Amino acid sequence: xxxxxxxxxxxxxxxxxxxxxxxxxxxxxxxxxxxxxxxxxxxxxxxxxxxxxxxxxxxxxxxxxxxxxxxxxxxxxxxxxxxxxxxxxxxxxxxxxxxxxxxxxxxxxxxxxxxxxxxxxxxxxxxxxxxxxxxxxxxxxxxxxxxxxxxxxxxxxxxxxxxxxxxxxxxxxxxxxxxxxxxxxxxxxxxxxxxxxxxxxxxxxxxxxxxxxxxxxxxxxxxxxxxxxxxxxxxxxxxxxxxxxxxxxxxxxxxxxxxxxxxxxxxxxxxxxxxxxxxxxxxxxxxxxxxxxxxxxxxxxxxxxxxxxxxxxxxxxxxxxxxxxxxxxxxxxxxxxxxxxxxxxxxxxxxxxxxxxxxxxxxxxxxxxxxxxxxxxxxxxxxxxxxxxxxxxxxxxxxxxxxxxxxxxxxxxxxxxxxxxxxxxxxx
Amino acid sequence: xxxxxxxxxxxxxxxxxxxxxxxxxxxxxxxxxxxxxxxxxxxxxxxxxxxxxxxxxxxxxxxxxxxxxxxxxxxxxxxxxxxxxxxxxxxxxxxxxxxxxxxxxxxxxxxxxxxxxxxxxxxxxxxxxxxxxxxxxxxxxxxxxxxxxxxxxxxxxxxxxxxxxxxxxxxxxxxxxxxxxxxxxxxxxxxxxxxxxxxxxxxxxxxxxxxxxxxxxxxxxxxxxxxxxxxxxxxxxxxxxxxxxxxxxxxxxxxxxxxxxxxxxxxxxxxxxxxxxxxxxxxxxxxxxxxxxxxxxxxxxxxxxxxxxxxxxxxxxxxxxxxxxxxxxxxxxxxxxxxxxxxxxxxxxxxxxxxxxxxxxxxxxxxxxxxxxxxxxxxxxxxxxxxxxxxxxxxxxxxxxxxxxxxxxxxxxxxxxxxxxxxxxxxx
Numbered sequence: 001x002x003x004x005x006x007x008x009x010x011x012x013x014x015x016x017x018x019x020x021x022x023x024x025x026x027x028x029x030x031x032x033x034x035x036x037x038x039x040x041x042x043x044x045x046x047x048x049x050x051x052x053x054x055x056x057x058x059x060x061x062x063x064x065x066x067x068x069x070x071x072x073x074x075x076x077x078x079x080x081x082x083x084x085x086x087x088x089x090x091x092x093x094x095x096x097x098x099x100x101x102x103x104x105x106x107x108x109x110x111x112x113x114x115x116x117x118x119x120x121x122x123x124x125x126x127x128x129x130x131x132x133x134x135x136x137x138x139x140x141x142x143x144x145x146x147x148x149x150x151x152x153x154x155x156x157x158x159x160x161x162x163x164x165x166x167x168x169x170x171x172x173x174x175x176x177x178x179x180x181x182x183x184x185x186x187x188x189x190x191x192x193x194x195x196x197x198x199x200x201x202x203x204x205x206x207x208x209x210x211x212x213x214x215x216x217x218x219x220x221x222x223x224x225x226x227x228x229x230x231x232x233x234x235x236x237x238x239x240x241x242x243x244x245x246x247x248x249x250x251x252x253x254x255x256x257x258x259x260x261x262x263x264x265x266x267x268x269x270x271x272x273x274x275x276x277x278x279x280x281x282x283x284x285x286x287x288x289x290x291x292x293x294x295x296x297x298x299x300x301x302x303x304x305x306x307x308x309x310x311x312x313x314x315x316x317x318x319x320x321x322x323x324x325x326x327x328x329x330x331x332x333x334x335x336x337x338x339x340x341x342x343x344x345x346x347x348x349x350x351x352x353x354x355x356x357x358x359x360x361x362x363x364x365x366x367x368x369x370x371x372x373x374x375x376x377x378x379x380x381x382x383x384x385x386x387x388x389x390x391x392x393x394x395x396x397x398x399x400x401x402x403x404x405x406x407x408x409x410x411x412x413x414x415x416x417x418x419x420x421x422x423x424x425x426x427x428x
Numbered sequence: 429x430x431x432x433x434x435x436x437x438x439x440x441x442x443x444x445x446x447x448x449x450x451x452x453x454x455x456x457x458x459x460x461x462x463x464x465x466x467x468x469x470x471x472x473x474x475x476x477x478x479x480x481x482x483x484x485x486x487x488x489x490x491x492x493x494x495x496x497x498x499x500x501x502x503x504x505x506x507x508x509x510x511x512x513x514x515x516x517x518x519x520x521x522x523x524x525x526x527x528x529x530x531x532x533x534x535x536x537x538x539x540x541x542x543x544x545x546x547x548x549x550x551x552x553x554x555x556x557x558x559x560x561x562x563x564x565x566x567x568x569x570x571x572x573x574x575x576x577x578x579x580x581x582x583x584x585x586x587x588x589x590x591x592x593x594x595x596x597x598x599x600x601x602x603x604x605x606x607x608x609x610x611x612x613x614x615x616x617x618x619x620x621x622x623x624x625x626x627x628x629x630x631x632x633x634x635x636x637x638x639x640x641x642x643x644x645x646x647x648x649x650x651x652x653x654x655x656x657x658x659x660x661x662x663x664x665x666x667x668x669x670x671x672x673x674x675x676x677x678x679x680x681x682x683x684x685x686x687x688x689x690x691x692x693x694x695x696x697x698x699x700x701x702x703x704x705x706x707x708x709x710x711x712x713x714x715x716x717x718x719x720x721x722x723x724x725x726x727x728x729x730x731x732x733x734x735x736x737x738x739x740x741x742x743x744x745x746x747x748x749x750x751x752x753x754x755x756x757x758x759x760x761x762x763x764x765x766x767x768x769x770x771x772x773x774x775x776x777x778x779x780x781x782x783x784x785x786x787x788x789x790x791x792x793x794x795x796x797x798x799x800x801x802x803x804x805x806x807x808x809x810x811x812x813x814x815x816x817x818x819x820x821x822x823x824x825x826x827x828x829x830x831x832x833x834x835x836x837x838x839x840x841x842x843x844x845x846x847x848x849x850x851x852x853x854x855x856x
Contacts, residue, residue: 142574145461278703301723314574
């Protein structure tokens with residue numbers, strides 16, 4: 001058995017404490033798998049006195065995570081503070097500058113500064129690993145970077161925010177409105193301090209940007225992610241989608257197209273018989289499609305102390321064993337700048353609108369679609385309520401721009417009541 | 429870019445040709461991810477002249493795989509011949525003795541000789557990798573050995589033979605008998621030359637033995653796998669199971685118990701709403717349950733040229749990058765000899781039998797169960813057909829030995845017609 005790997009942990013929230021708990025519970029098992037003991041040397045957090053339910057007395061304490069990162073008695077720095085600026089970023093940069101390996105669970109930090117941080121790590125010759133940053137306990141970065149490295153990736157997609165999936169599942173199962181399901185999730189402590197990170201799709205968008213960089217050998221480009229949250233999803237759409245054999249999911253999709261890299265995080269309809277359609281509650285799922293392997297589906301807990309700490313420890317053990325991979329699967333300097341393609345891939349769309357009780361109303365809408373080159377796969381009109389009739393249309397494959405053109409034209413017909421809803425149907 | 433990794437490929441069947449096709453199609457992508465080019469130096473197969481649809485003229489040819497394995501101009505030997513004795517074994521051993529890394533897709537070889545081969549590789553200081561041997565393109569060995577290395581594994585289970593799952597799915601969907609579905613699979617070329625390897629559960633049992641060794645740090649012990657094939661599954665059982673909310677799957681389960689390591693490969697009932705229950709056709713699925721991560725589900729193609737070659741290339745790229753892990757996650761010499769526990773974990777069971785048209789028949793059966801300490805969860809008796817009545821019983825959790833005791837006692841009652849069917853219900 002060689003010398004222990006000495007680690008420092010910055011951040012003693014859920015993940016940091018989960019990590020310490022595992023290292024305290026299974027030291028022999030981890031040493032056997034890592035080929036050497038993994039030893040916690042020092043920790044830092046905001047409040048030293050707080051009772052965290054664990055004995056931390058054996059570890060040195062630092063009030064300042066940057067000072068922790070610079071200690072000369074550590075080999076590896078674990079950043080589980082969170083946030084894409086401030087202490088998390090400063091401490092990560094300090095650790096790299098001091099020649100320490102870094103393991104982080106911080107998707108926001110890497111989505112915003114991943115390119116520079118990976119470059120710095122490679123220049124200093126230290127490892128930078130972040131399995132816990134995407135889909136919690138699911139070893140998806142490892143699968144994509146290593147296990148499936150022989151594949152040209154056709155598409156990466158998935159449900160990567162458990163809170164949103166919980167809200168959508170509750171709307172579907174219990175018939176709750178969005179507001180009711182949101183309140184329930186909030187009461188259960190599922191939401192981030194800033195809930196927009198969850199329901200606005202930002203958190204999941206961070207994860208998608210990281211997966212896209214690995215899948216396509218491109219620089220992380222979070223600003224190019226088309227973001228749409230779940231706040232506009234209504235119980236009516238969930239019911240209508242279910243009635244036609246679909247579920248509504250906050251789906252992230254990364255796909256290289258002839259026009260560039262498309263990265264979308266938005267509510268989509270998926271077939272209810274597909275693995276994604278069957279995913280309920282707070283679970284995450286990532287689907288990877290490769291030219292050789294076909295479709296690989298990975299499913300598991302996307303958050304929580306145990307799953308996230310499991311991913312952090314996997315990274316620590318890799319580093320203890322001597323694994324030195326570029327953070328994004330190939331050297332950061334070689335990652336290409338991809339052109340951002342917005343809505344380049346055609347898809348069928350679900351449209352819901354209300355039409356005024358006038359003769360020929362539906363014909364006018366159909367004409368708008370036809371003029372935009374969009375053909376109709378299925379259509380339903382329901383009985384009139386309050387002078388207007390709900391209409392559902394499923395189109396054949398079309399581009400988002402053609403669809404937007406048609407929707408613009410709808411308003412000129414004088415038969416539209418309110419604003420139409422359009423949701424992409426993702427073929428999975 | 430450093431020196432190329434020079435490889436030799438023994439076996440030019442589906443997988444060998446699939447592998448060459450990928451290496452010929454994506455040389456730059458693979459070099460970028462491997463940090464160096466991967467170069468095929470030499471190949472061998474039984475028939476040199478055969479048209480394999482690929483240009484092999486750039487590679488040296490060896491008639492003898494052992495001679496190929498001993499070449500001094502290679503770094504890595506790929507064994508995709510198959511079979512657990514003969515050329516595959518000899519060539520693998522020769523490659524290790526010559527100081528070459530080995531990547532193999534050969535589950536039978538490793539299930540029978542994995543301990544010795546891993547030990548030899550470690551003594552010589554070469555890598556031995558076998559991702560393709562278990563569940564084809566799914567990177568499950570990587571997930572278990574590396575990504576989830578921080579977990580104590582509670583259970584590993586899965587559907588690991590696509591042919592059996594295809595047959596069972598066709599029986600369910602199309603109402604075919606076992607014989608009809610078997611013939612259909614045979615006609616489609618899905619069956620091994622010796623079909624017992626598939627339908628007898630042997631092939632899947634090999635895979636289970638490898639996963640168990642990795643999950644529990646134990647020596648590979650294929651002889652301790654309790655094997656039961658799908659030949660006795662009837663369309664009646666599939667229908668009755670479906671009616672009660674279950675699917676029948678050939679399920680492999682490895683679990684460490686207080687009495688030792690349990691390894692079972694047998695038809696089981698699983699809830700039809702579970703990921704395993706929803707798995708249709710030739711797809712594979714492995715479920716890993718860890719103390720920190722909870723349940724991780726991995727799904728994908730378990731066979732075929734592309735998926736299997738994808739796994740082989742993942743291993744080759746790992747080795748090109750310098751990854752040197754013990755084959756089973758920890759040094760072969762440190763793997764424990766686990767006691768084999770047969771049917772140690774209690775479970776509910778599904779029982780189907782026919783009872784004679786006699787007063788009190790059902791009471792006698794119920795009494796046998798009660799005397800064996802088995803309580804009944806659900807029971808159904810159907811109308812009499814030909815002097816006998818079909819009876820279905822779902823028990824509460826019980827041990828297999830208590831169940832066998834009760835079934836033995838059934839025959840003494842004089843009311844049993846034919847032999848009862850008992851199938852374990854696995855809680856997933």
